[in-house]
Amino acid sequence: MSFDALSGAPRLLIEAELSPVQGQRFQPTGFPDLGAAEYPLPNSDRRGLLIESAQSMANRLEAVCWDEAAGTLDSALTGLPYVVSRLPDGEQTNSILEAHRLNSPYLVTSKEFDEIKAAIGFEKDKPFDRRKLAAALLRFDPNSLIHGIFLEKVGGVVRLPRALSAFIEAEGANVAASGGVKVDRVQPATTGESTAYGKAAEGYGNVPYHRDEYVAEQIKAYFNLDLALLRGFGLPSEATDLLVTLALFKVRRFLHSGLRLRTACDLDVPETGVTVTRPEEGFELPSLEALTDRVSGCIAACKPHFRDPPVLEVTYKK
Template identity: 55%
Template sequence: MAISLERLNAAPRLIIRAELVPIAGRRFQPTGFPDLGAAEYDHPTEPYRMLLVESPQSMANRMEKVCWDEAAKDWRPPLKGLPRVDVYDQHGELLTNSVLEAHRLNSPYILESKDTTVMDLLKRELGLLGESLPVDVSKLARTVFKYDPNAVLHGLFLAKKELAGGRLRLARLLSAFIEAEDARVAPNGGVKNDRVNPTGPTNQGFGNVPFHRDEYVARRIDAYFVLDLALLRSYGLGDIAETFLILFALYKIQHFLDEGLRLRTACDFDVKHVEVLRPARFQLPTADEIDRELPGLIERLRAEGLFAAENLRVRYDVKS
């Protein structure tokens, strides 16, 4: 393999920081939360405010978005052949899959369907675990890796009583977030103009409607990426599987930084600088280098039986 991962062999974490700057101007729009709005908080040691620009949950979804070709309804070319669970309706039309679903394999379209294909497979391969028995996390990781390797990186909670009393969980291997230092509100606003009836009833969508909006400026904006290598090794998946998952994680990071930084209409970033914080002197491979390595690893994992030969299919009847 052309890419050297030797410096990661004894490291507990791979930590990457990317400094970002707004692609135009200085203002940007952070993520918002119900009943909270923008997530501001005090810096623990400095006399200024911090701001959560993008949450770990959102970043996980955004890093998967750069893996998926929406037009082709399939993985992007370097990832073609990765196993997943596809969900079809009663007419044979593709509804969704375990990559796109919010809870991955735990999607109600997969585990709450009358089609019990995946539930039966999990029971069979994991064993009918009683509620009082310890969970074999390694066996769970191997099984999930075989049928939906993306969920091993993303993390998974199989919240079904029939499966070990709802205790089957894989912690997130790859985590990320974006935060801003010394963040300050940049208030602005506008008006929705009605060129026909400016004084019409605004509760029906008519009339001129002024609005207020808060954007932000910041001294510095950083994206952080953390890959838990110690947890990955604890699964006992083997060298090839570990190498694949590391490169898959790096694929997500590099392609997100290359093409996924338009987070919202008023939140679009460029990368100013990328550095590996831990382990020291690890050379981050480029997106092109990773793209060249992944297809061969996918072929090898399938040939050795560590990947399922075909995607699992589930039928979910949609009510008309």
């Protein structure tokens, strides 16, 4: 497997054709006070539809790295650094799963986080060297170099943009309206003097509801890996190789096992449905098996740049 075709490319753009696993209907993402993000397509009478947003996809691309059953990183990523926070009730959280990654209040408030602050080297009223930030993130949490980070609790300029972004949208989308009834087998009625238990607002009675799903002519997932940004970190070549491989591993793993977005949105990608659109020639997205082997080798090659041991454990302090 060679990445030579990517050496001069500023971006790696990937598209994946998707379709519902069964039937034609699917449920898109929704937003408060807005519902589904439906919009007119430029120069067309067809409608577009956002199925999964960039912010949600960033979280999903992290989630495929985590083995929920084992409570640790996927076995292919063994040895990759991250930070674990021990909470007062015996539970724990970590920088892979937290919404703000290393900037989570469950991590940055700990005494042990001072080790990361020292490595970042931010000093107030002095120019900030982002290459030093990149080296620190490589040491403590390389996933943050791909996901992006804003450590505003350390300093307002301690940030890096997202290197791997993605979203899913549909073209030629139309509403498939349906509905149902929540059935109460004890007390069907919710009005009148004879109501024995309570009203519908309290969860009682038969409650009809409407439901909007969608059908579409085409569904696509889009992935954008900013290769120029990764090179600009000034990291050793083996570290840049790790970040590119890890990003592609996330894409392949998501397409393989992360496409059940919601109960009513279970998608699939055909074997020939993945296309690299930039660079236009010379590169194809490797298989999941090939990327799994390569990412393990990259982690081993970068061990001298990682913290030892790679998992930093901190204790949450309110």
